[in-house]
Amino acid sequence: MDSLYDVLIIGGGVIGCALARELARYDLQIVVLEKNPDVCYETSGRNTGVCHGGFAYDTGSLKARFCVEGNRMMGDLAEELDFPFKRCGKVLVGNSRADYEQLLRTMAQGERNGATGLRMIDGEELHRLIPSVVGEFALLSENSGILDPFMMTIALAENACENGVRFDFNRKVTGITRDADGIWTVETPAAYYRTRWIINSAGLGCGAISEMLGIHGYHTIGSKGDYIILDKRLGPMVPMPIYTVPSNTYMGIHVTVTTEGNLLLGPTAEVTQNYSYYGVEQKNLDGLYQEAMAIWPHFTRADYIRTYSGILSKWVNEEGVIQDYRIEIRDDLAPHAVNLVGIESPGLTSAVPIARYVIGMMQEREAFAPNPEFNPERRGIRRFADMTAEERSAAIAEDPAYGELICRCQQVSKAEIRQAIHNPLGVHTMVGLKYRTRAMMGRCQGGYCQMRISRMIQEELGLSPEQIEYNRQGSNLFYGKVREEAAR
Ligand SMILES: Cc1cc2nc3c(=O)[nH]c(=O)nc-3n(C[C@H](O)[C@H](O)[C@H](O)COP(=O)(O)OP(=O)(O)OC[C@H]3O[C@@H](n4cnc5c(N)ncnc54)[C@H](O)[C@@H]3O)c2cc1C
DSSP: OOOEEEEEEEOOSHHHHHHHHHHTTBSOOEEEEOSSSSSSOSGGGSSOOEEOOSOSSOTTSHHHHHHHHHHHHHHHHHHHHTOOEEOOOEEEEEOSHHHHHHHHHHHHHHHHHTOOSEEEEEHHHHHHHOTTOOOSEEEEETTOEEEOHHHHHHHHHHHHHHTTOEEEOSOOOOEEEEOTTSOEEEEOSSOEEEEEEEEEOOGGGHHHHHHHTTOOOOEEEEEEEEEEEEOGGGGGGOSSOEEOOOOSSOOOOEEEEOTTSOEEEEOOOEEESOTTOOOOOHHHHHHHHHHHHHHOOOOOGGGEEEEEEEEEEEEEOTTOOBOOOEEEEOTTTSTTEEEEEOOOSSHHHHHHHHHHHHHHHHHTTSOOOBOTTOOOOOOOOOOGGGOOHHHHHHHHHHOGGGGSEEETTTTEEHHHHHHHHTOTTOOOSHHHHHHHHOTTOSTTTTTTTHHHHHHHHHHHHTOOGGGOBSSSTTOBSOOSOSSOOOOO
16 A cells, blocks of 8 residues: 555546646645556557647536647647647648638637638648648638647656656556545556545546546547658658548548658548557548548658557437536545546547646645645656757767667657656656657658667666567567577
8 A cells, every 4th residue: 555645646647647737736745647658658658749729529528628728838838848849730621612611610619719820722732831731712720739748748747757756657647446445456467545534537548537537428439540650852842731520529531740750541430349459450541541642642651650549538429429527526426536528539639638627626636735845847858859060069069879870760869869758757668768769650660760779778778688578568579589609
């Protein structure tokens, strides 16, 4: 049994990490429990990475409110926490009269929601912005943007950690009870935790945790989206994401540029109850090809680097209609527990406003004293790939490891891998290092650098080869030697 925490957060996705960071502003003992060996392993690392404008959600909904707020603050947040974000704008292209009318309705809804920078543009302006797009006209959202979802989540978590929040990984919550004195006991296979407050930000696990809290009856469904990642050579042709005409529940297939300059095609949208299947089927690849070609016909299958998918948790009512975010404290059923259900898109954009809203609800029940030592700033790893020639020379003079490239595709130096290995959260899986440095994310997908990185982890942390894990517990890279070294 561990010490008594003030707040225990279940889930190290972008919502849990935003909560941890925002709660670190107060004088509280906080722990985050995450079932995976790192943050950002589920939906928060498996999305499009778009900072949405706030026009595609019902007026008056929490989704609309938090999305508009999150969009507005994203520039300052990215600067404070040092993660990649570009307010590049985005277009929703149309071709027919029906498309035009739907886009006008979308724009009007956006304006009612408080979104700014929305206007209809004709074909000429559309093609001036993106010469290669197919479309007669578009709704332009000037304030939409793109961000790096891994780095955003990691930055929130690292800043929380640097401000005293504890992150316990490989801790799957399997049971929750409330004692007569109002203290919650949280069970994981590795340890028990005691806490005064508990927050359910478990993403796809929100329904299960809600049941454990004694709040019954939420029905959630998964919606799976598949993507194809294209080579960086095409990135400059798409200066901003290209979307089709959306509905209020599905944004449609889009062609999105990432902050790194790759292109994403996707996502599909399929209902699923299997929350651990991330495979991408051939029929979906073929469908993505066709639909993306209709708006941006400038890629071939040779441009594919890899595929991935993500699953959203949507809360639906008895008729199967998708509901707004549910964020509640049920004083009658589960006092001092915040229950977040159905935090689907635009959850990434909305993460910090959601966290602040939650804290507001908690403070209606208990005043939190400020943490006088809270530091909102966090600096990430200085990237060789982003430096000018002069900056590279200076960096190498200061640390010669900047002069040794470990990942050639993404130009990641030994110095960056080393800094990543010693990250504040203590994560040292191969995938954890990939998210932090982008090594292994290029054309060769780690063919060149993976073994070098694994050797660096061993050297830096004094681990044996058998202790190196790819992503999850048990995903060991090595199980012993095939042959012993010849005796010298
Ligand atoms: C295809 C797709 C595209 C999207 N595109 C965008 C976009 O462009 N812009 C945008 O704003 N939003 C987008 N979203 C939505 C956004 O990604 C999510 O709303 C957001 O990531 C949800 O974050 P979360 O922290 O709630 O969930 P998660 O990231 O899933 O985090 C929850 C965490 O809880 C952990 N957990 C679960 N159960 C337990 C347990 N029992 N014990 C311990 N830990 C547990 C999980 O391992 C997980 O790490 C997209 C989503 C998808 C699927």
